[in-house]
Amino acid sequence: MDPQLLTNYLGEVRELVINEIRGMVPRGPFRAILYDPMLEYPLRAAKGLRPALCVAACRAFGGRLEEVIRSAAVIELYHNAFLIHDDVEDGSALRRNEPTLHQQYGIPTAINVGDAMLAVAMRSLLENTRLLGVGKAFRIYEVIARMAMETAEGQALELDWIRRNQWDLRDADYWHLVYKKTCWYTFMAPLFVAAIVAGVSAEMLRRLRRFAIYLGVSFQIIDDVLNLEAQQTAYGKEIGGDLVEGKRTLILLHMMRTATAAERSAASRFLDRTAPPCPEESIPFLLDLIRRTGSLAYARTFATGLANKARTTLAELSSFMTPSVHLAFLESMVEYVVSRDR
Amino acid sequence: MDPQLLTNYLGEVRELVINEIRGMVPRGPFRAILYDPMLEYPLRAAKGLRPALCVAACRAFGGRLEEVIRSAAVIELYHNAFLIHDDVEDGSALRRNEPTLHQQYGIPTAINVGDAMLAVAMRSLLENTRLLGVGKAFRIYEVIARMAMETAEGQALELDWIRRNQWDLRDADYWHLVYKKTCWYTFMAPLFVAAIVAGVSAEMLRRLRRFAIYLGVSFQIIDDVLNLEAQQTAYGKEIGGDLVEGKRTLILLHMMRTATAAERSAASRFLDRTAPPCPEESIPFLLDLIRRTGSLAYARTFATGLANKARTTLAELSSFMTPSVHLAFLESMVEYVVSRDR
Numbered sequence: 008m009d010p011q012l013l014t015n016y017l018g019e020v021r022e023l024v025i026n027e028i029r030g031m032v033p034r035g036p037f038r039a040i041l042y043d044p045m046l047e048y049p050l051r052a053a054k055g056l057r058p059a060l061c062v063a064a065c066r067a068f069g070g071r072l073e074e075v076i077r078s079a080a081v082i083e084l085y086h087n088a089f090l091i092h093d094d095v096e097d098g099s100a101l102r103r104n105e106p107t108l109h110q111q112y113g114i115p116t117a118i119n120v121g122d123a124m125l126a127v128a129m130r131s132l133l134e135n136t137r138l139l140g141v142g143k144a145f146r147i148y149e150v151i152a153r154m155a156m157e158t159a160e161g162q163a164l165e166l167d168w169i170r171r172n173q174w175d176l177r178d179a180d181y182w183h184l185v186y187k188k189t190c191w192y193t194f195m196a197p198l199f200v201a202a203i204v205a206g207v208s209a210e211m212l213r214r215l216r217r218f219a220i221y222l223g224v225s226f227q228i229i230d231d232v233l234n235l236e237a238q239q240t241a242y243g244k245e246i247g248g249d250l251v252e253g254k255r256t257l258i259l260l261h262m263m264r265t266a267t268a269a270e271r272s273a274a275s276r277f278l279d280r281t282a283p284p285c286p287e288e289s290i291p292f293l294l295d296l297i298r299r300t301g302s303l304a305y306a307r308t309f310a311t312g313l314a315n316k317a318r319t320t321l322a323e324l325s326s327f328m329t330p331s332v333h334l335a336f337l338e339s340m341v342e343y344v345v346s347r348d349r
Numbered sequence: 350m351d352p353q354l355l356t357n358y359l360g361e362v363r364e365l366v367i368n369e370i371r372g373m374v375p376r377g378p379f380r381a382i383l384y385d386p387m388l389e390y391p392l393r394a395a396k397g398l399r400p401a402l403c404v405a406a407c408r409a410f411g412g413r414l415e416e417v418i419r420s421a422a423v424i425e426l427y428h429n430a431f432l433i434h435d436d437v438e439d440g441s442a443l444r445r446n447e448p449t450l451h452q453q454y455g456i457p458t459a460i461n462v463g464d465a466m467l468a469v470a471m472r473s474l475l476e477n478t479r480l481l482g483v484g485k486a487f488r489i490y491e492v493i494a495r496m497a498m499e500t501a502e503g504q505a506l507e508l509d510w511i512r513r514n515q516w517d518l519r520d521a522d523y524w525h526l527v528y529k530k531t532c533w534y535t536f537m538a539p540l541f542v543a544a545i546v547a548g549v550s551a552e553m554l555r556r557l558r559r560f561a562i563y564l565g566v567s568f569q570i571i572d573d574v575l576n577l578e579a580q581q582t583a584y585g586k587e588i589g590g591d592l593v594e595g596k597r598t599l600i601l602l603h604m605m606r607t608a609t610a611a612e613r614s615a616a617s618r619f620l621d622r623t624a625p626p627c628p629e630e631s632i633p634f635l636l637d638l639i640r641r642t643g644s645l646a647y648a649r650t651f652a653t654g655l656a657n658k659a660r661t662t663l664a665e666l667s668s669f670m671t672p673s674v675h676l677a678f679l680e681s682m683v684e685y686v687v688s689r690d691r
Contacts, residue, residue: 033498041505092464096457115438115508118460122434123501125467130494133487141483145475152472156375159465163383166457 009335013343016336020062020079021055023072027080031131044112044120045127048087051103058083060340061197064215067325067333070205074139078147078200081128085151086192088124089158091117096162097252125155139204146203154196161187169253172279174263174271178309181257182224189230190223207327214324221317226344228310231256232303233349235294247290253280257309258302262293265300307345314345351677355685358678362404362421363397365414369422373473386454386462387469390429393445400425402682403539406557409667409675412547416481420489420542423470427493428534430466431500433459438504439594467497481546488545496538503529511595514621516605516613520651523599524566531572532565549669556666563659568686570652573598574645575691577636589632595622599651600644604635607642649687656687 028049032042058079065075093099094107095117101107109117132151135144164184168176198215207215234249235258249256259278263271274296276282277289297303318341328334370391374384400421407417435441436449437459443449451459474493477486506526510518540557549557576591577600591598601620605613616638618624619631639645660683670676 037502037505040509041502089464092460096460113508113512114456116505118434118438119501119504119508121464122431122467123498123505125464126494126497126501129471130491130498133490133494136487141487145478145483148475149472152468152475155468156465156472159461159468160379160383162461163379163458163465166455166461167382170455 009339010343012332012335013339016063016332016339017054017056017059020059021053023062023076024055024058024080024083025049027076028084031080031084031127033127040116041120041123044108044116045124047108047111048090048102049083051105053103055083056340057086057193057197059336060194061201063333063336063340064198064201065205067328067331067337068202068205068207068211069329070201075201075204077131077135077138078204079197081131081151082197082200084124084128084131085155088121088128089192091121091124093162096166099248099252101248143203143206147200150196150199150203154192157187157191161185161191165255168255169280172253172275172281174255174260174275174278176255176260178257178260181255181260184255185224185227186220189227190220193226194219194223211324211327214320218317218320218324221313221320222341222344225310225313225317228257228306228313229345229347231258232306232310233347235297235303247294250278250290250293251284253278256306258297258306261305262297262300262302265302266296270296311345314341317341317344351681352685354674354677355681358405358674358681359396359398359401362401363395365404365418366397366400366422366425367391369418370426373422373426373469375469382458383462383465386450386458387466389450389453390432390444391425393447395445397425398682399428399535399539401678402536403543405675405678405682406540406543407547409670409673409679410544410547410549410553411671412543417543417546419473419477419480420546421539423473423493424539424542426466426470426473427497430463430470431534433463433466435504438508441590441594443590485545485548489542492538492541492545496534499529499533503527503533507597510597511622514595514617514623516597516602516617516620518597518602520599520602523597523602526597527566527569528562531569532562535568536561536565553666553669556662560659560662560666563655563662564683564686567652567655567659570599570648570655571687571689573600574648574652575689577639577645589636592620592632592635593626595620598648600639600648603647604639604642604644607644608638612638653687656683659683659686 029046032045034042061079061082062072062075066072090102091108094102095109095114099107100110107117108120112120128151132144132148135147138144139147161184165188167173195216198219199212202212202215231249231254234256235247250259263274266274274293277285277293318338321337321341325334325338370388374387376384403421403424404414404417408414432444433450436444437451437456441449442452449459450462454462470493474486474490477489480486481489503526507530509515537558540561541554544554544557573591573596576598577589605616608616616635619627619635660680663679663683667676667680
């Protein structure tokens with residue numbers, strides 16, 4: 008794998024997507040109070056994985072850039088709208104190394120900007136009709152609507168666990184959550200949209216779905232690991248922020264079932280987000296318990312196993328793709344997911 | 350006008366719409382944490398003006414009930430999603446005589462339920478393709494997307510005025526806000542969707558637009574009046590809640606420009622939502638100033654003038670409609686808007 012290829016590919020798609028998003032977002036009298044804040048997250052330094060996956064898969068299947076770029080940009084816009092609402096819901100302070108939108112503009116404006124982004128995205132998808140014809144445009148709509156519902160269901164599940172301070176969860180519960188919250192909107196939706204634009208078979212869609220799930224769960228596990236390990240500047244969010252927010256990660260589930268009863272009870276009290284947090288005391292305790300139970304290593308091994316399955320599935324898929332920089336990018340994504348440090 | 354006709358018509362459409370909404374909202378494992386909260390606002394006692402307007406206009410133009418009911422229900426679902434987010438943004442305590450959704454479930458769940466409702470609404474609109482064909486289904490999508498953007502722009506404008514404690518506003522500024530926040534989503538979108546389903550001419554759409562604007566602004570002014578005058582139980586929101594939220598109403602704009610400089614300065618301080626509110630002191634002062642400046646009477650006269658224009662416009666439109674209970678309902682809506690006490 009050539010790491011430069013991945014970086015270059017992401018950079019090139021990102022430039023196209025930002026250009027597209029600028030074209031989608033209105034200007035005029037509401038610019039300062041609505042549309043500039045709408046561009047705030049999309050313009051912050053970000054990898055742009057979703058649109059790059061969408062463009063690469065479409066082109067690897069023989070689709071054309073100009074047919075897919077609008078949909079890729081819509082997915083990125085949706086993503087950023089969800090991030091805004093998510094940051095409000097989680098009470099996050101930082102996003103991409105800068106204050107979250109609600110920190111900058113207040114919660115009311117942040118919610119409203121997110122809603123307006125969904126409307127802009129919805130309107131922009133209408134233009135696919137002219138570009139792709141009605142059939143494909145509608146199937147893309149269906150994927151986006153499904154993605155929005157899966158994401159909301161995942162979010163509801165996570166909020167419910169946090170509200171009830173529920174920790175007797177299995178790895179399968181984590182998988183279920185990540186399938187909805189990460190796989191659908193970071194991997195399945197971009198890849199399905201790509202496949203629809205390129206016009207691939209139902210059989211191919213089933214394989215893509217498997218690829219998206221393996222890669223997505225693996226990606227999320229590593230994301231959870233990095234949240235605990237990474238350097239703040241490189242990662243762009245608060246270190247240990249997942250602990251503060253009470254996120255159920257594979258790491259914590261492993262820690263909980265491996266710890267002693269006394270440790271488990273202390274950890275559960277520290278992680279209870281219905282009680283006032285005391286990060287000064289709890290975070291060192293939790294980080295130490297995570298280390299002693301080998302939970303980070305457990306999670307990394309789990310993620311590596313899934314990445315291997317993703318690699319095998321992509322190898323099967325690739326026999327239906329043209330060898331190209333686009334396929335090479337997809338292959339390098341699999342390596343990146345487990346080897347990244349941010 | 351027969352007041353019973355209005356009540357009966359609203360009641361009948363509401364029953365159909367609730368039935369339709371129940372069919373649109375999924376069941377299954379996410380019911381308790383996502384889909385029951387989603388039904389909370391739609392099932393609370395409400396008039397259901399939007400779907401009734403949509404159904405009545407469609408049928409008055411010769412469209413069929415089964416062609417329009419899904420779209421009418423989608424509009425109602427959108428409305429309820431906006432209400433949830435709006436209540437969070439405004440910090441409202443009551444909605445339809447019960448606690449707001451974020452009071453019941455917390456802000457994170459309320460935001461997420463609203464987002465999920467938008468996704469359900471979006472998916473439900475896709476089914477219009479089978480029912481109405483692609484052309485009409487897409488034009489309806491365009492109307493709904495436009496409605497969502499206009500509403501967000503209106504909300505952004507209002508939040509901006511509140512943030513800057515801006516009171517040097519003209520009646521035309523109020524009109525501009527109400528055009529976006531009320532006319533588009535309570536009147537124009539339902540009537541446009543009705544017209545698209547019924548397949549009326551562009552000329553007819555222009556007249557409907559005028560009707561919707563006259564009726565919508567008149568409706569909002571009376572809503573503002575009732576917020577200050579009405580009995581709590583009948584009205585369903587906190588009395589004077591608009592004062593607490595800092596809403597710019599025609600009443601307050603008139604009060605501000607009619608009051609003495611000293612009164613204006615005191616009122617502006619009391620209405621400043623960037624400072625901590627002191628409702629015990631400020632509300633009696635503001636209510637008295639509103640009374641002394643004759644601002645409620647000014648607003649009522651303004652609303653009555655617009656309702657007269659709405660009546661004239663509907664009379665012109667009605668020559669293209671079949672005389673029916675549906676037309677009679679539209680006529681009675683005009684009377685209702687200015688004569689209602691809740």
